[in-house]
Amino acid sequence: MKRVLSIWLPQLPLDLRRRKEDPRVAGVFAVMSEIKNAWRLTHLSDAALAAGLSAGVSLPDARAICPELLTEPSDPVREAALLRALWRWADRLSPWIALDAPDGLFLDITGCAHLFGGEPAMAAHTRERLADMQITSRVGIADTKGAAWALARFGGPDISLAPTGQTGAALAALPVEALRLPQKITSDLRRTGLQNIGQLTQIKRAELARRFRLDLTQSLSAALGHSPDPVSPKAADPVYAARMTLPDPIGFQADLLGVLERLTSSVCRRLAGDGKGARRYYLTVRCVDTGDHMLHIGFARPTHETRAVMQQFRKPLDDLKIEFGADWFRLEAAHIEPIQPFQISLDQHKQAEDDTSKIISTLGNRLGFDRVRQFMPVQSHLPEREFVSVEAMDRRAPVSWTATPRRRPVRLFRRPERLVTLQAGRPPKRFQWRKSIYATREAKGPERLSAEWWQDDSGALRDYWQVQTEDGPRLWLMTYPGSAEPNWFIAGRFA
Amino acid sequence: MSVVEIINRRDVGTLASFTLQAREALCLAGPVRLAKGRVHEALGDSADMFAVLAASRLSGPIIWIGLSRDIGSLAPTALQDFIDPARIILTEGISRSEVLWAAEQALRAACAPCVVIELSNGPNLRESRRLQIAAEEGGGIGILLIHGRAHTSACETRWHCEASNAGENMWTWSLTKNRKGELGAWQVRWAKPDKSGGAYEAGVIHLAAATAA
Numbered sequence: 001m002k003r004v005l006s007i008w009l010p011q012l013p014l015d016l017r018r019r020k021e022d023p024r025v026a027g028v029f030a031v032m033s034e035i036k037n038a039w040r041l042t043h044l045s046d047a048a049l050a051a052g053l054s055a056g057v058s059l060p061d062a063r064a065i066c067p068e069l070l071t072e073p074s075d076p077v078r079e080a081a082l083l084r085a086l087w088r089w090a091d092r093l094s095p096w097i098a099l100d101a102p103d104g105l106f107l108d109i110t111g112c113a114h115l116f117g118g119e120p121a122m123a124a125h126t127r128e129r130l131a132d133m134q135i136t137s138r139v140g141i142a143d144t145k146g147a148a149w150a151l152a153r154f155g156g157p158d159i160s161l162a163p164t165g166q167t168g169a170a171l172a173a174l175p176v177e178a179l180r181l182p183q184k185i186t187s188d189l190r191r192t193g194l195q196n197i198g199q200l201t202q203i204k205r206a207e208l209a210r211r212f213r214l215d216l217t218q219s220l221s222a223a224l225g226h227s228p229d230p231v232s233p234k235a236a237d238p239v240y241a242a243r244m245t246l247p248d249p250i251g252f253q254a255d256l257l258g259v260l261e262r263l264t265s266s267v268c269r270r271l272a273g274d275g276k277g278a279r280r281y282y283l284t285v286r287c288v289d290t291g292d293h294m295l296h297i298g299f300a301r302p303t304h305e306t307r308a309v310m311q312q313f314r315k316p317l318d319d320l321k322i323e324f325g326a327d328w329f330r331l332e333a334a335h336i337e338p339i340q341p342f343q344i345s346l347d348q349h350k351q352a353e354d355d356t357s358k359i360i361s362t363l364g365n366r367l368g369f370d371r372v373r374q375f376m377p378v379q380s381h382l383p384e385r386e387f388v389s390v391e392a393m394d395r396r397a398p399v400s401w402t403a404t405p406r407r408r409p410v411r412l413f414r415r416p417e418r419l420v421t422l423q424a425g426r427p428p429k430r431f432q433w434r435k436s437i438y439a440t441r442e443a444k445g446p447e448r449l450s451a452e453w454w455q456d457d458s459g460a461l462r463d464y465w466q467v468q469t470e471d472g473p474r475l476w477l478m479t480y481p482g483s484a485e486p487n488w489f490i491a492g493r494f495a
Numbered sequence: 496m497s498v499v500e501i502i503n504r505r506d507v508g509t510l511a512s513f514t515l516q517a518r519e520a521l522c523l524a525g526p527v528r529l530a531k532g533r534v535h536e537a538l539g540d541s542a543d544m545f546a547v548l549a550a551s552r553l554s555g556p557i558i559w560i561g562l563s564r565d566i567g568s569l570a571p572t573a574l575q576d577f578i579d580p581a582r583i584i585l586t587e588g589i590s591r592s593e594v595l596w597a598a599e600q601a602l603r604a605a606c607a608p609c610v611v612i613e614l615s616n617g618p619n620l621r622e623s624r625r626l627q628i629a630a631e632e633g634g635g636i637g638i639l640l641i642h643g644r645a646h647t648s649a650c651e652t653r654w655h656c657e658a659s660n661a662g663e664n665m666w667t668w669s670l671t672k673n674r675k676g677e678l679g680a681w682q683v684r685w686a687k688p689d690k691s692g693g694a695y696e697a698g699v700i701h702l703a704a705a706t707a708a
Contacts, residue, residue: 177501265555355606356556356584363586371563371587375571375580386572392584403576412570441660472658472667473540495544495573495658495666 001164003119003141004231005094005107006148007126009083011136012103013043013074019134024070032059033074042074069353076102086135087234093126098231104152106145108231123159143167145231146223150178150197161474168224174200179219185212196467197223240278242266249288249325256285256317256326258285261310263331268304272335277302278333281309287321293320297365299356300393302337308358312365360392369393377401382449383464383491406447407466409476409492416478416489426486427465427477433490438469448481464491522690528676533651534602536617541656541666543569546611546638548685551577553608553636558601560586560594561613565642579687591615595622602629602637608681609693610637624649651675688698 009015013031014318017024028051031043037061043050051066062069081103090097093116096108110124116122123139130137140151142162148168154174162170171178174197175195176189189212194200198221200208209217222229242263250256271277279302284293297312365373365479373389376399380386386404422437423430430439445465465477474494479486504695529535529549537545545567557578559566563653566587571580588594589613598612610630618626627649630637645653653672659665659682669680 163708230520352555352606355604359558359601359604359606360584362604363597367586367593367597368589373585375583375585377571377580383570383572385581387570389585399581401571401580403575404572408570410547410570410573411568411569412572460623460630468660470660474658474663492570493540494545495541495664 001110001143002108002230003110003113003143004107004145004148005123005126006100006140006145006152006310006427007086007090007105007107007130007141008138008140008149009086009103009130009135010138011043012079012082014045015135016075016079017072024072027067027070028068029070029072030062031074032071039071039073042328080104086130093122096231096233099234100149104149105233106148108233109141109172110164119161120126120159123161137260142170144223144225145229146219147171147225149180150174150223154178168201171223172196172201176200179223181216181219185216189216238270239272240267240275240276240336243330244328246327246329251322251325251329253318256322257314259329260313260317260331261471263329264306264309264313266343267331267333268306268309271304271336275338279303279334279335279337279340281313282332283313283317283335284328284330284332285317285326287322287324287326289324295320298361298369298393300360300364301354302335302339303473304339308361312361315366325391354421364393380452382452383412385416386451407494409474410495411478412492415492416491417478419490421488427467427479428488433475433486438467438471438473438475441468441470443467443477446481447475453484459492466494522560529636530651531608531636532631532634534623534630534649536639536641536645536648536650536651536672537656538641539656542640542654543611544658544666545654545656545668546609546640547574547577548683549636549638550609550611552583554695555604555608556584557582557609557611557682558584558586558607559611559613560588560592560597560601562589562591562594562615563587565613565615566679578700591594595626598626598637599629601649602633602635605633605635607633608635612637613640613642615641616643617641618648618650619646620649622648627651681704682691 007373014025014029025045026047027045028047029045030041030048030053032039032041040058041053041055041057041062044053044055048066049068051060051069053066053069057065059071062071066455083099083101083103083105087097090105090107094107094109094112098106100106107118113119113122116125120139126139138152138158140160142147142148142151142154143164143429144167147162147167150171151162151174154177160170166233167371176186176194176197178197179186180452189200197220201224205217205221208220218227221227235280244259244263250259263283276489278299280296280298285293285295287293295316297309297316299308300352303309360372369391372392374392375387376390378385378388386408417433419428420432421428422432425440427440427443427445432438444467446463447465448461448463450461451459461482462478463479463481467475470477476489476492476494478489478491497565551613559569566585569585571583574580574583586597588648589598594612594614595618598610599606601610612626625652626637626639652670653676655669657667659667666683667680668683670678672678
């Protein structure tokens, strides 16, 4: 006979914060989520329950009842990650474990319980271990998944057991909600006066099915063990990696590339089969004398092309110093993302984009991705703050530039360069800059720019002049107004 | 952009008549010609504008390669009159050899129709030959901005670009070396195209025929 253990984690979002030593959980605190267009409390701390709040209350009502209530929206991603971690942890109890999102686990414990000294001891052991990790839990053990689930949630004590073959009797007293049915069916059941599962089992199945359709009877027969409902274990995340161990160390470039090709084609075939690509690849080379060396390459877009990976690895592999050979290799793909296939001949724009990301990858892998950059506009009136450059790999969405109302130089010096005034004036009539002497023919200005007072390092007020010199170049001269002896700088050069 | 030939004007007919192979499509047509699949050198104060105006005639990304002190001063705010700054991919090398390596890779990759390379001194014969071969493979146009001195090189053309003091957005481009054609000098003026909705369309700037021709 199958035995199933269901773990319910009723306070998972609170436990998550408690484990992070969040001081709010000790006080009046609740986690809320948006249900039917309203923020409602879902998980409440003990102090919040004592203050008269309950789950399902909307946030405005809760604030009215208890003004000192602290709330936080739920974080499904982190909660799922914690549940997943517990799913991995639970394999110490049984090898056959299924996730029961969002807040439970199913363990098929057939033949496992005697290792822990019987079912009650095993349930107690489970709760204790979880309590050690500051996680509140309730446990139900029964012959079927449905019954174990119902006992964990609606059984009286924290540990509820249904002895083998007595599922029906154990469930009889539980409310109809314990059948895990849609809200509509349970409310219909309650309206017809059916309060608990025991009452349901006394009615003929055909009549139930006619009134409430097959969902109810299916759920009921699964819970009572009349129809099979096995625990199907969740598969681990696929790992896209390949490893190769050699009997003798190798060191020739051609041999290394041969090994790399085998590893790459294996990893890439698996990625391609799943319609995925990786943005990063890590190759570990274990040299016999110097230990592990980690080589890594990146791509501007996810890829699963063997040739591209090989080509990018060629250079770091070339740089690697192998004196006595290497005998262990492992290639791992990371930052896995799905790839949408596209038709090459019809989508030339896409093809061009693909080529661009290829050259960004090539340049970035050799020079470093921080040195392949693109411009991004910034809202500011100061010439040096009007734009920033971001890593080309990071910039996914296209940007739009709006034309500036003022004329700006093509070359803008980050640090304005001091000039030597030869003949004073405003701006100087003759001056020396970068070993050349220039004479001002006409000047336009000043354009006075005040600093951004809301910035910490806002700097001083400055005046800019557009100067057309006799010999050709148009320069952008800058000075700080108000100083007794004006210092002049070249801020930029116009086209 | 309109072009007025000012100095050393030879017969425009000879300029237009030199034979072109099929793959040598032109980037700049009209009296000022710039062959694709070739590397061109630009010197002088307005060399960067020469590169920008050539790039404005092409669509696709512009890979701008140089040392950090050179490309760090490039300001996209002013460039947006001529090209869409989002097209520029800045690539920063820490040494001349890295810059030249990146230039070769970029020229060889067919994705970039325009690669701008900033160098402190001009390439020698060997370096320029390699760049030239890469450009021929990729079919794009390479423009070398030389801040210092130019050396004997395998580049297709060499231009001296100065801002003209006749007015704003006017330049004097003089062709001082041309492996396949005549030399010359032109006064180039930027005629601002009508920008509708802030969108940049490649090739909207037309080189008018030389008024003198």
